[in-house]
Amino acid sequence: MRLGDISRVAIIGAGTMGAGIGLCFAHAGYDVILQDVLDDQIEKALDRIERSQKVFIQELVFSEASAKAATERISVTKSLEEALDGVQLVLEVIPENLKLKQALFGQMEAFCATDTILATNTSGLSIASIASACIRPERVAGMHWVNPPELVPLVEVIRGEKTADETVNLIFGIAEKLGKMPIIIQKEMPGFAMNRLQFAALREALHLVEAGVVTPEDADKAMSYGVGFRYPWLGPLKTADLGGLDVFHSVASYLFSDLNAMKSPPESLNRLVEGGKLGIKTGKGFYDYEKESSEEILRKRDLYFLRQWKLIRDIQQS
């Protein structure tokens, strides 16, 4: 199969990630069929698509006409068989449960053409284990998006033990066609690349707060206005190159051995979770979210992400 042969895509699972991912495909001109087992999830997904489209129009990313055309390219169904009929790519976006994903992959091949590509948005389950349910594991790979998928540019393309080069290259090519910034995870490792980097920072932030070195607000500020402020443009390795590798080598020589290496979540996080303080969804976490509505907090976040991405694209193209 070639990249140009792919025109119809099925998204299986219309939850937090499925709707936004479907919208990205539709904006790139693909016909999208969004499938879920629950009616209300399908309805919520359509609402979410509508909300994202409004922001895109307001921020002049898409005209009203092209947003409308994209929405019209998305259809919905509860039937797996109908969803998979005539598609060249399937993206599984159902809950992070190996047994559930294996059962679905085992079922899907029966409804697909033999060369259909089957991708999974798993955050960290083994691609080889998911593909073990399939007769054609060479057509199975990871395509890991970041929330909110319609705004965050990174897509990790993960090669499983038996994934063919052609499958990896096709998914990478599709991600580029969607305007994303894909990377290839050449061999499986828990957390792939993004979550390993993210959780390394989270572990140190938790340690700094628990040791009384900084408040949660100041840990976040150190990231947002220091380390993270540079990361959208440079990343950690280019930051080191620009700062001087000799300097980074000297600091690494005394600091690496002092960085936190906890093997399980710390007390401070355990306490919050056990106390039902789960963050924005319960109104409290490290911060109090009761002063502003969660819709407003997420609206501001999305606007910020969109403008940041536009800025990066403008500078790259200048």
Ligand SMILES: NC(=O)c1ccc[n+]([C@@H]2O[C@H](COP(=O)([O-])OP(=O)(O)OC[C@H]3O[C@@H](n4cnc5c(N)ncnc54)[C@H](O)[C@@H]3O)[C@@H](O)[C@H]2O)c1
């Ligand atoms: N939420 C995130 O931030 C995020 C980020 C990256 C990757 N992921 C990964 O994406 C996947 C989905 O996560 P989510 O947050 O969108 O989950 P979610 O729970 O919001 O949505 C999952 C959807 O799948 C549906 N579903 C369950 N079983 C199904 C089946 N057999 N067939 C069709 N639909 C089915 C559910 O009804 C639900 O609507 C997971 O593997 C997760 O690890 C999530």
